[in-house]
Amino acid sequence: MTRVRIDLFASLDGYASTTDATDENPMGEDWGRLTSAYAATRTFRQRVLGDTSGAGTTGLDDQHAAAHFEGIGAEIMGAAMFGLHSFPDDPDWKGWWGDEPPFGTPVYVLTHTAPRDPIPMQGGTTFHFRSTTPADVLAEATGAAGGLDVRVGGGVSTVRDFLRAGLVDELHVMTAPIVLGRGTRLWDDLRGLELTHTVHSEVADSGTIHVTFSR
Amino acid sequence: MTRVRIDLFASLDGYASTTDATDENPMGEDWGRLTSAYAATRTFRQRVLGDTSGAGTTGLDDQHAAAHFEGIGAEIMGAAMFGLHSFPDDPDWKGWWGDEPPFGTPVYVLTHTAPRDPIPMQGGTTFHFRSTTPADVLAEATGAAGGLDVRVGGGVSTVRDFLRAGLVDELHVMTAPIVLGRGTRLWDDLRGLELTHTVHSEVADSGTIHVTFSR
Known part of the structure; x- marks a missing residue:
């Protein structure tokens, strides 16, 4: 059965995306600190950087990194994560x-x-553009997933829309043991999430706290 | 050497005290949920409830509960934690x-x-009242502690004053895996605490995440 899954980074103080980008440093400083344990994994190095040397960490962080890529049949994301806001014209x-x-x-x-035509890309990705509710786009994505899982990829506001609508079966938060003090807050308006989901936490050698809500 | 220690509860979304008290329910609902793993420990039952039956959990939660009571030579707290605001006249x-x-x-x-005389109580506690800075009251408490540690007991705003002033050697946060969505926020304005302190996290059988910053 299709499950709706989310993987996120967050700081100890609950910031899931960063807001310190500048023209000189378009990624900002905080994003690298938030994601450093993930970037050190063998899976990230292989899947994202194309490093086939086998380098990278292989513990709990890597297990979660690998799981991120497994069993997904369709993805949902917000316009900003695609990049639609960057060159709107x-x-x-x-x-x-x-x-x-x-x-x-x-x-x-x-x-x-305004509606756009689908964009087929290399490697099996096709971008579809929808102006509809989380529930409706999820129904379409579930159909397209062919029995595999649907991932809500981000950004944080899109993820929070799906969480608040009660549409998410598994939320995995890779919590970096750092206090950022700025960024986009993950947890607001999610009171009681532990009442509808089971919470499981584990600490990796990196100090990362993997918190998973599942139902 | 005297160390300055803090023990706190917090929810996953960073609320370290609760704000849902009413006249009918002066503790509110949230406080019990935030502290339930601690209240289940053998140490809490013995030390706070006077239960000598040996009942209670004995794992990681209990180890931290016991450590809370060990090696403290003086305590600092805010007026509200003492109760000064409740019957000011x-x-x-x-x-x-x-x-x-x-x-x-x-x-x-x-x-x-206004200044008050000290209040000696049974069992070795004497309450002293001071209108001064965190650094000054800490100097006095350190002298009184006779080489033992000083605990900053609370409330959250007092704790945050000491943290922001860089006066704390050990901050232990007993993080309940719940999303409260309301209360008093712990982490604001503490950006970079992990740069001055080492962070260590462990997960108890209760699901509680014990996060300790130390230097």
């Missing part, structure tokens, strides 16, 4: 994700802007 | 803590109200 802009995006599945991009 | 009011408070040490109560 360029009809040929195909997003941030390069010629061969790392999804390999249908990807449903939620947007309030 | 009663010069005979001796606080919330009963005839024999569980401290057994000098306790320095920070207050901006």
Whole structure:
């Protein structure tokens, strides 16, 4: 049965995305600190950097990194994560994700802007653009997933929309043991999530606290 | 050498005290949920409830509960934790803590109200009232602690004053795997605490995440 899954990074103080980007440093400083344990994993090095040397950590962080890529049949993301807001007037802009995006599945991009045709990419990814509710796009993505899971990829506001709507079966938060003090807050308005889901936490050698809510 | 220690409860979303008290339910619902793993420990049952049957959990939660009571030579708390705000006009009011408070040490109560004489209690606790800075009251408490540690007991705003002033050697946060969505926030304005302290996290059988910052 299809499960709806979310994987996120967060700091100890609950910031799941960072807001310190500047023109000089478009990623900011905080994002690298938030994701450093993930970036050190063998899975990240293989899957994202194309490093086939086998380098990288292989413990709990890597197990979760590998699980992120397994069993996904369709993806949902917000317009900003696709990159729609960055070049809104360029009809040929195909997003941030390069010629061969790392999804390999249908990807449903939620947007309030004018309809666009689907964009087929190399490697099995096709971007579809939808202006609809979380429940409706999830129904379509579930159909497209062919029995595999649907991942809500982000950003944080999209993830929070799905969580608040009660549509998420598994939320995995890779919690970095750092206090950022700024960014986008994950947990607001999610009171009682532990009443509908079971919580399981584990600490990796990196100090990362993996917190998983599942139902 | 004297170390300055703090023990706190917090929810996964970073609320370290609760704000849902009503006249009908003066403790509120949230406090019991935040502290339930601690209340289940053998140490709490013995030390706070006087239960000598040996009942209670004996794992990681209990180890931290026992450590809370060990090696403390003086305590610092805010006026509200003593109870000074509750009956401000009663010069005979001796606080919330009963005839024999569980401290057994000098306790320095920070207050901006008029000076009060010290209040000696049964069991070795004496309450002293001070209107001064965190650094100054800490110097006095350190002298009184006779080489043992000083605990900053609370409330959250007092704890945060000491943390922001860089005066704390050990912060232990007993993090309940619940999302409260309301209360008093612990982590604000503490960005970079992991740069001055080492962070260590462990997960108890109860699901509680024990996060300790130490230097």
